[in-house]
Every structure is written in structure tokens, then in C-alpha cells.
Amino acid sequence: MSAHSVRIAPSLLAVDFARLADQIAMIEAGGADWLHIDVMDGCFVPNLTFGAKVIETCRRVSTLPLDVHLMVVEPEKYLESFAKAGASVLTIHAEAAPHLHRQVGYIRDLGCQAGVALNPGTSLEGIREVAADLDLVLVMTVNPGFGGQAFIAASLDKIRRTRALLDAAGSRALLEVDGGIARDTIAECWRAGADTFVAGNAVFGAADPAAEVRALRARCAETA
Numbered sequence: 001m002s003a004h005s006v007r008i009a010p011s012l013l014a015v016d017f018a019r020l021a022d023q024i025a026m027i028e029a030g031g032a033d034w035l036h037i038d039v040m041d042g043c044f045v046p047n048l049t050f051g052a053k054v055i056e057t058c059r060r061v062s063t064l065p066l067d068v069h070l071m072v073v074e075p076e077k078y079l080e081s082f083a084k085a086g087a088s089v090l091t092i093h094a095e096a097a098p099h100l101h102r103q104v105g106y107i108r109d110l111g112c113q114a115g116v117a118l119n120p121g122t123s124l125e126g127i128r129e130v131a132a133d134l135d136l137v138l139v140m141t142v143n144p145g146f147g148g149q150a151f152i153a154a155s156l157d158k159i160r161r162t163r164a165l166l167d168a169a170g171s172r173a174l175l176e177v178d179g180g181i182a183r184d185t186i187a188e189c190w191r192a193g194a195d196t197f198v199a200g201n202a203v204f205g206a207a208d209p210a211a212e213v214r215a216l217r218a219r220c221a222e223t224a
């Protein structure tokens with residue numbers, strides 16, 4: 001793996017919404033690759049966030065690809081409107097998508113990249129049959145619902161096994177990690193085979209979000 005393939009995706013969940021456009025401009029200046037948008041429905045996870053309107057607003061103020069993470073039940077209800085709002089990647093949870101093969105195909109038909117997320121307690125087997133069709137696998141490194149939680153150390157082994165599963169399937173899917181990613185956890189995730197890193201509090205909680213994006217990327221480069 002080369003350090004060139006590192007993607008840093010700051011999470012909007014930790015943004016100061018009173019300064020939305022400014023904060024997005026800061027992470028763009030720091031070289032962020034994607035903007036991660038956490039959609040929560042208060043049902044799949046015990047928290048509520050945002051929907052198509054916020055995706056559309058981000059699309060207007062930024063040129064970054066929009067990495068939309070749907071923590072919702074019945075994700076198919078929202079896919080078309082999110083694609084129209086400007087989503088680039090649509091990631092649904094395996095736990096909420098019994099017809100994963102069809103739903104992944106539908107996301108691609110909408111012109112978006114298709115991702116599948118796995119909760120910490122969900123077996124990797126949930127993606128084995130669709131691995132070759134995926135653009136992204138998201139291994140949750142916290143239980144979804146809130147920012148600012150501690151990284152679950154046992155995730156490292158799951159990241160390694162996900163990498164092996166994707167390689168064995170000949171899948172070119174990106175391997176994204178989300179939750180508790182910061183300077184002290186990113187390098188070990190990178191070494192374990194992750195290439196795409198969501199970071200909320202680490203970036204937007206920093207005094208200088210642009211510098212933090214660069215610092216996170218540097219941690220991977222140091223251990224490449």
C-alpha cells in the first residue's frame with residue numbers, strides 16, 4: 001500500500017453548524033479528501049441528525065465528494081433523494097438491509113458509489129456474498145450513534161480480516177473506518193489495512209482543523 005491512497009474524511013457531526021461553510025473550507029485547505037455526513041434516524045441508532053437538505057447544502061458549499069453514512073432503518077427510502085441532493089457515496093448498514101445485493105445495485109444505478117457498514121458486533125460474513133460488488137466497506141470502530149467515543153481496540157483484527165476478505169474476493173472496495181479515529185489510533189488502522197478514515201472530533205475539535213487533517217495523513221505516511 002502507498003500513502004497516496006490514504007483518504008481523510010472529516011465528519012460533519014462534529015462541525016460547528018454556525019460556521020458550516022468556514023469549517024468545510026478549512027478542511028478543504030488541509031487537503032481533506034471527502035466530507036463524511038452521518039444520517040441518523042433515532043431508530044437504527046438513538047440519535048437524530050440530518051437528511052437531504054443538509055447534503056444539498058454541503059454540495060453547494062464544497063466540491064469534496066460527499067460520503068453519506070446512513071444509520072437508518074429502511075435505507076432504501078432515502079437513497080434516491082440523497083443521490084439527487086448530491087451524495088457521492090451512499091453507505092448502508094448490513095444490519096438494516098436484508099436485501100443487500102439489490103440495494104447495492106440500486107445505489108449504483110443512482111450513479112453513486114455503494115458502501116456497506118458493519119457494526120462492531122456484526123460478523124464480516126454479512127458482506128462476503130456482495131464483496132466483489134462494493135465500492136466501500138465501512139468497519140465501525142465504535143457503536144454508531146454518537147461522536148467522541150473511544151476506539152474499540154478489537155476492531156484492528158476485524159480490519160485485518162476485512163482486508164483479507166476483500167483481497168480474496170478480488171474486490172477493489174475501499175476499507176473505511178469510523179469512530180474514535182485520531183492521531184493515536186489512525187496508524188494502527190492503516191497498518192491493519194484501512195485506507196479511508198472518518199474523523200469527527202479529532203478534526204473539528206482541533207484548534208486548527210486543516211493542520212489536523214494533515215497530521216492524520218502524516219501518521220499513515222510515517223508507517224507506510
Ligand code: DX5
Pocket residue numbers: 011012013014036038069142143144145146147148149178179180181198199200201202
Ligand atoms: C458515529 C458516526 C461517526 C462519528 C465519528 O456513529 O458514524 O462518523 O461522527 O465521530 P468521532 O470521530 O468523533 O468518533
Ligand code: ZN
Pocket residue numbers: 011036037038069178198
Ligand atoms: Zn459515520
